[in-house]
Amino acid sequence: MSDTDFFELAFGNLGLLLSCMVLVMALFYFCIRGKAIAGYLDPIHFYWTFTMGSAYGIVLFMYVSGKVEIYLLLILLSYCSTFMLVYSICHGRTLWFPKMVRLFLVPEGKGRSEFIVVFSLYSLLALFLIVNVGFGSSAETNRFEQNRGFGAFVRVADGFRLFIIAYLALWIVRRFRSKNVNFVTVLMTAGLFLDILLSSFLNGAKFAILESIYAVVLVLFFAQFKVRLSVAKLLVLGTAVLLFAGYILTRNLENSGVDATERGVYMPDSSVLVERLVLRVFANADKYYFSLPNNVIERLETDSFFLQMLSPLVGVTTLSKAVGHQVNDYTVGRQTLLYWYPSFDVAGGPTSHYDLFAYKYLGYFGGLLFVIMLSFFLCSISTMSRVPGSDFYYALAATLWLRALPMLLEPAVGLSYVLDIFILFFVVKVFGLILRLFSQRGIVCVKE
Numbered sequence: 001m002s003d004t005d006f007f008e009l010a011f012g013n014l015g016l017l018l019s020c021m022v023l024v025m026a027l028f029y030f031c032i033r034g035k036a037i038a039g040y041l042d043p044i045h046f047y048w049t050f051t052m053g054s055a056y057g058i059v060l061f062m063y064v065s066g067k068v069e070i071y072l073l074l075i076l077l078s079y080c081s082t083f084m085l086v087y088s089i090c091h092g093r094t095l096w097f098p099k100m101v102r103l104f105l106v107p108e109g110k111g112r113s114e115f116i117v118v119f120s121l122y123s124l125l126a127l128f129l130i131v132n133v134g135f136g137s138s139a140e141t142n143r144f145e146q147n148r149g150f151g152a153f154v155r156v157a158d159g160f161r162l163f164i165i166a167y168l169a170l171w172i173v174r175r176f177r178s179k180n181v182n183f184v185t186v187l188m189t190a191g192l193f194l195d196i197l198l199s200s201f202l203n204g205a206k207f208a209i210l211e212s213i214y215a216v217v218l219v220l221f222f223a224q225f226k227v228r229l230s231v232a233k234l235l236v237l238g239t240a241v242l243l244f245a246g247y248i249l250t251r252n253l254e255n256s257g258v259d260a261t262e263r264g265v266y267m268p269d270s271s272v273l274v275e276r277l278v279l280r281v282f283a284n285a286d287k288y289y290f291s292l293p294n295n296v297i298e299r300l301e302t303d304s305f306f307l308q309m310l311s312p313l314v315g316v317t318t319l320s321k322a323v324g325h326q327v328n329d330y331t332v333g334r335q336t337l338l339y340w341y342p343s344f345d346v347a348g349g350p351t352s353h354y355d356l357f358a359y360k361y362l363g364y365f366g367g368l369l370f371v372i373m374l375s376f377f378l379c380s381i382s383t384m385s386r387v388p389g390s391d392f393y394y395a396l397a398a399t400l401w402l403r404a405l406p407m408l409l410e411p412a413v414g415l416s417y418v419l420d421i422f423i424l425f426f427v428v429k430v431f432g433l434i435l436r437l438f439s440q441r442g443i444v445c446v447k448e
Contacts, residue, residue: 001067002340006289009065010282011266016064021057028053031084035091037385037401038221041229043214046207047405051284055353056080058285059292067293075364079355079371086375097380098387101396105425107432111392114432115167122160126202129153152315154203159420161199162402165212166219167395168192173220174391206245206280211402213237218398222385249276287350290336297360300335303327305361312416332356333410351409358411374411378404381418396425 001009010017029049036042059076062068107114133154169192175185200208220227229237250260250273264275291297307327311319316328328334333350354374358367381404384397400421407414 001289001293003286003289007266007279007282009067010058010061013061013065017058017061020061020064021054024057024060025049025053028056032087035087035382037382038217038227041214041217041221041227043211043218043402043405046210046214047408052080052353052408054281055285055288058282059288062289062293069295072292072295072297075359076355079358079367082368082371083354083375086372087379090376090379092383092386094376094380095383095387098384098389098397101384101400102387102389102393105396105422105429106389106393107429110390111432113435114392114428115164117428117431118160119164122157122164125153125157125160126199129157129202155417155420156424157199158203159399159403159417159424161195161203162211162215163395163399165192165196165199166215166398167391168195169216170219170223170391170394173225177225200244206248209244210241213241214402215398218401219394222394222397223391224388246273246277249273249280283350287333287336287353287356290340290350291332291356296336296339297332297356300332300339300360301330302332302335302361303330308357308361309412309415312413313419331410331412332360351413352411354408354411370411374407378407396421 029045032044032048033040036044056076059068059073063070063073168188172185172189172192175181196209196212200212205211217227253260253272253276258272260271260273262272264270264272267275267278291300303323303325307319307323308331311327316326320327329338331349332352333356334352337344337349354371355367358370358374361367362370381400384400389397400418403417403421404414406417
């Protein structure tokens, strides 16, 4: 069904819809809570409990409303159950990934020189993007359209951004815990808050500031610090995230010529801004209500599984020119949108989600194998919390976990994020080794 058809169905049966969403999100939370690195503060709850849970709740609502056939519901249920089963079995037992990270990506010692290199590169990249692209929060259409042609730079900057925030946060906390607080500590603390704010506006995603907060929380958990947040602190953080999301959405509405203070269409007692925030939550399931009713998913077009996995690595524009068609139009999420709005030519659209992507591109059994591999891979990354290391390692672990979880929403993009981190920090480690080698040779020459 189209989005307008779904919204009419949803607001006409709001009690049933909310009941289904709360029920499924609660179930998802209890399934994953004992395996979350940072407990209830872990970002897996955003991706799995909230995003996937609310989406599956909407699928359940559509099934109860007679809009989805039972075989499609069972396919999603089997994929979801398989993911959780494999994750539960492998949790804490797959230590190959942290060993590989320490071998190829983490420098010897504290890695301070490598951090300076990363910070310098990020600063130059951020300046380049501000000059050539602008802040993502001020995009005239959306940040995907604005970043067209600069996607690789944005991805590199995002990977470095989270690492820098995590590393600085851990350094500052260690200084405060050891009571070694001076002007430099205060200055770095102010710099951290400024970096979180500016980098979030540069990124432009409504999730950006929450992702930065997650980076801080995660790195403290990785470093074995006890993090306790009172209800008051959680309310402050939640308010900050909502204000940031509201600001980004307000700018998007203004750029579209919509007054954010107008009355809503489906929620006439609220403003358009509040209504759009609610619809944004419903949009967690947009690929499902576009594709599942009337078995639309069976009529969607696909190209090649390998092209889809390769496109974020090579670049959508470059690969599209090479193969002669717009590769990005064949993601499952984008296909669901184009099915209803074939003339929609603006970049972006629904994500595919791991289950729809697996089923559409690999068939049921091939998709089941894909889900098993995805669950094993994510579980392997989560085990980095069980291996001690340097502050550089902890910051990198937090970054990898945050960059891997998007695989649940868009597998190919999430995988490219992880590979980006591997490539970038491998280069940084090699560069650091070269610097140390030249430094040691210089010292020898001086002694001679």
